[in-house]
Amino acid sequence: MPISTPNKNKLYGWVLLSSVLCIAALFYGGVLKNNARREEPQKSLEAARSAEVAEMTKKVVGNLPLSAEENKKVSDLVEQILSLKNNPSLGKDERDKLLGPLNIELDELLNQYTLAKMPQTESNLLAIKIAKGAMKDYKTAHSGKITSDEYAISMIGISSYKIVDGVRIEKIADRNKDLAVEFEKEINKAWENIKKILPLSALKKITYFEPFVEPKREKEEGTETPVAGQTGGFINFVGGQAESILGINLRLRDPDLSVLSYVLCHEYGHVISLNSSQRDSKIGEDQTLEYQTPYEQMQFKENSYMKKFYDRFYKYVYDDQCADKEGYLFYLRHQSEFVSVYAASHYDDDFAESFAFFVVGEEAGFLTGEDRGNGREKIKFFEQFQELVELRDQIRALLQKNDIHPVRSTV
Numbered sequence: 001m002p003i004s005t006p007n008k009n010k011l012y013g014w015v016l017l018s019s020v021l022c023i024a025a026l027f028y029g030g031v032l033k034n035n036a037r038r039e040e041p042q043k044s045l046e047a048a049r050s051a052e053v054a055e056m057t058k059k060v061v062g063n064l065p066l067s068a069e070e071n072k073k074v075s076d077l078v079e080q081i082l083s084l085k086n087n088p089s090l091g092k093d094e095r096d097k098l099l100g101p102l103n104i105e106l107d108e109l110l111n112q113y114t115l116a117k118m119p120q121t122e123s124n125l126l127a128i129k130i131a132k133g134a135m136k137d138y139k140t141a142h143s144g145k146i147t148s149d150e151y152a153i154s155m156i157g158i159s160s161y162k163i164v165d166g167v168r169i170e171k172i173a174d175r176n177k178d179l180a181v182e183f184e185k186e187i188n189k190a191w192e193n194i195k196k197i198l199p200l201s202a203l204k205k206i207t208y209f210e211p212f213v214e215p216k217r218e219k220e221e222g223t224e225t226p227v228a229g230q231t232g233g234f235i236n237f238v239g240g241q242a243e244s245i246l247g248i249n250l251r252l253r254d255p256d257l258s259v260l261s262y263v264l265c266h267e268y269g270h271v272i273s274l275n276s277s278q279r280d281s282k283i284g285e286d287q288t289l290e291y292q293t294p295y296e297q298m299q300f301k302e303n304s305y306m307k308k309f310y311d312r313f314y315k316y317v318y319d320d321q322c323a324d325k326e327g328y329l330f331y332l333r334h335q336s337e338f339v340s341v342y343a344a345s346h347y348d349d350d351f352a353e354s355f356a357f358f359v360v361g362e363e364a365g366f367l368t369g370e371d372r373g374n375g376r377e378k379i380k381f382f383e384q385f386q387e388l389v390e391l392r393d394q395i396r397a398l399l400q401k402n403d404i405h406p407v408r409s410t411v
């Protein structure tokens, strides 16, 4: 469930977070003052630095069972990374240039340990492959040659509708005239179904509805259930990022709305976290939001849901997640921190997945084991926001009223 139809293949840059910069500036201010007086604070500075190295090492290692020697190798790299990040005399470009190779080296070392030490399963591999949008051929994705365009053609837009007052839809344009005729009834039914799941207050925050289909694939013929790899829906932002588009796949086989209900909760997680009230961004105002935009470019506001989520869960692992283009090995060593495989693909899908689990996870019995570690923390994260607790209760009441029972799906 990508947040948008991707326009171009974008590689992640190595980002320096402004929050890290701020901390460094305060830190060094303190050092200069203290050095003028006596030696003691120097020791506490060193202690603080080694504590940070230990903390980041623990985070990036995740579930990996490393020997003391292996841990030391990771820790040495982490120390180099942190000393670059905390060095105020380096300009951003210079720092990023130096950090890039170090981050890759760290990721490669962690991947090497992960391959040697963590059990790997086909189902996890498939799930993360889907999550990264590599829907074609695994080998193509592996060679890094897959392009977003190949991904984009898997969705065919049918028509575009304006959502009026959260209650009805008005057609603005047809994207595909033949499909618009063929699916007219289905589109109206899909809209009525959406209203059975999301409350009015939520639907009012979505500007457009764009039903789509994916081309039929061989293994899809004759099946009763959704096919792994299908896209259930998407959220995109346009119009100065203030207007949102909800896309829903009309070819999902989902008679009891168990999949749609999950998909909508996930997509609504993108709506609450990426809309213009949450971000300062002027970048790309005239463009649509790109799929999995790097964190720094999003310019989340200080009080935004996402900044709080990121500061709490991503401070030390973001670069590692971006470096691992396939995401599978990153997921393996961090699986206890995510509510699903898909959540490990990117911070914004982690947010959306965790939000969906917060809303309907209990009903669907997603978290029956005790092994979800920070995954549970991520679900609890949402409880601090009264408005989201109210929204959750409204959605749950609607689902109960309409006898809908969400299931977690890989679509």
Ligand SMILES: [Zn+2]
Pocket: 001, 002, 003, 266, 267, 270, 348, 349, 352
């Ligand atoms: Zn998503």
